[in-house]
Amino acid sequence: xxxxxxxxxxxxxxxxxxxxxxxxxxxxxxxxxxxxxxxxxxxxxxxxxxxxxxxxxxxxxxxxxxxxxxxxxxxxxxxxxxxxxxxxxxxxxxxxxxxxxxxxxxxxxxxxxxxxxxxxxxxxxxxxxxxxxxxxxxxxxxxxxxxxxxxxxxxxxxxxxxxxxxxxxxxxxxxxxxxxxxxxxxxxxxxxxxxxxxxxxxxxxxxxxxxxxxxxxxxxxxxxxxxxxxxxxxxxxxxxxxxxxxxxxxxxxxxxxxxxxxxxxxxxxxxxxxx
Numbered sequence: 001x002x003x004x005x006x007x008x009x010x011x012x013x014x015x016x017x018x019x020x021x022x023x024x025x026x027x028x029x030x031x032x033x034x035x036x037x038x039x040x041x042x043x044x045x046x047x048x049x050x051x052x053x054x055x056x057x058x059x060x061x062x063x064x065x066x067x068x069x070x071x072x073x074x075x076x077x078x079x080x081x082x083x084x085x086x087x088x089x090x091x092x093x094x095x096x097x098x099x100x101x102x103x104x105x106x107x108x109x110x111x112x113x114x115x116x117x118x119x120x121x122x123x124x125x126x127x128x129x130x131x132x133x134x135x136x137x138x139x140x141x142x143x144x145x146x147x148x149x150x151x152x153x154x155x156x157x158x159x160x161x162x163x164x165x166x167x168x169x170x171x172x173x174x175x176x177x178x179x180x181x182x183x184x185x186x187x188x189x190x191x192x193x194x195x196x197x198x199x200x201x202x203x204x205x206x207x208x209x210x211x212x213x214x215x216x217x218x219x220x221x222x223x224x225x226x227x228x229x230x231x232x233x234x235x236x237x238x239x240x241x242x243x244x245x246x247x248x249x250x251x252x253x254x255x256x257x258x259x260x261x262x263x264x265x266x267x268x269x270x271x272x273x274x275x
Contacts, residue, residue, distance in 0.1 A: 002074075008051060009075035011107075019104050026105035031229045033058075033114035034134060036196060037144035038189060040155040042210040043116050046144060047072075049221045050114075056228065059102060059115040063122040063130065066091055069101075072116075091126060095133045112228040114140070119192040131199070141200045142224060145193060146210035149186045150259075150271035153177065154249055176254045179262040186268055 018025040035043050035058065050058040051073075060072020069086050071077050077086070090097040103113060122130040146152050154177065161173055197205075206227040213220045225231040249272075250256045260272045 004052070005074040008054075008057075009073055011054075012057070012073065012076050015104070015106055026107050026110075028103070028105055030106060030110050031112040031114075031140055032103055032137065033112055033140035033142060033228060035114065035116045035142045035144060036119075036200070037116075038118050038120070038152070038192065040152045040159070041144045041146040042208075042213050043144055045213060046142065046208065046224065047116065049217075049224065050112075050228075053225075053231070055109050055111045055231065056225075057106070057110060057113045061118065061121065062090070062098075062102065062115045063094070063117060063127060066124075094122065094127050094130050098130075098133065111231050112140070114142075119196060135200060135203065138203055140228060141203050141205040142227065143196070143200075143205055143207050144210065145207065148211070148271050149189055149268065150182065150249060152189065153182055153185045154253065158252070174252055174254050177259060179259055182259065183263075183268075 015026070035046055037043055047058045047060070050056045059070075061070040064070040067087050069077070069090055077084075086097065086101060089101070102115060106113060117130075117134075122128075154175075157175055157177065158173055161175065162171060204227075206223065208220060208224065253259065256272075260269075263269050263272065
């Protein structure tokens with residue numbers, strides 16, 4: 001995987017250089033897409049599947065923090081090293097940044113280019129035009145969701161406590177979750193689903209569920225590749241990330257029984273089945 005990451009980064013650096021030196025280099029006739037969602041719903045898994053292919057490019061959370069660029073590409077431009085003044089362009093003219101830096105000219109072999117964006121990214125006044133741009137430009141939308149919202153809340157808390165957001169195990173951490181907080185998170189996430197499904201309704205959208213990814217990765221990867229303008233299947237699908245939480249919620253949530261009783265009779269009671 002390290003060698004493949006280095007190869008991809010090297011090709012991206014060559015592409016950047018070619019764009020600087022040759023205005024007519026390459027092509028822009030590729031699909032533009034975003035991975036839309038929230039944290040802990042499998043976005044790193046999907047990015048890994050996409051970036052395992054030479055003809056697809058998916059950057060990270062470009063709008064995660066102000067003052068830095070969330071490229072999230074190993075061996076590519078580090079978000080802390082702003083040698084090309086990209087963070088300033090991103091902060092002051094975000095749409096120009098996307099047009100000039102993300103959706104630049106690429107080799108003829110590239111079929112689709114995109115990045116990750118969460119519901120709560122790019123909401124301040126300087127970045128308000130980003131969402132309008134994504135909608136008006138008719139981007140392909142890969143909308144990631146996770147049915148078991150209790151697992152979303154638990155995974156986020158475990159990542160915050162351990163500092164491990166990708167790949168590494170959470171360890172033997174146990175915690176308590178406030179029932180009212182969980183309910184608020186469930187409602188908030190469901191409202192995000194509704195809001196953004198409606199917002200991007202005119203666009204070409206693909207709904208992908210985390211549970212389906214983990215049950216049949218090859219089938220879901222095929223759906224995603226097919227969605228990106230009929231990109232054909234390639235080498236056998238290999239996940240580039242591994243599941244961080246191996247124990248069930250019942251083993252990691254100290255007050256699991258309290259939560260189970262609290263949500264009995266609600267539309268979320270199935271989150272506790274088989275845990």
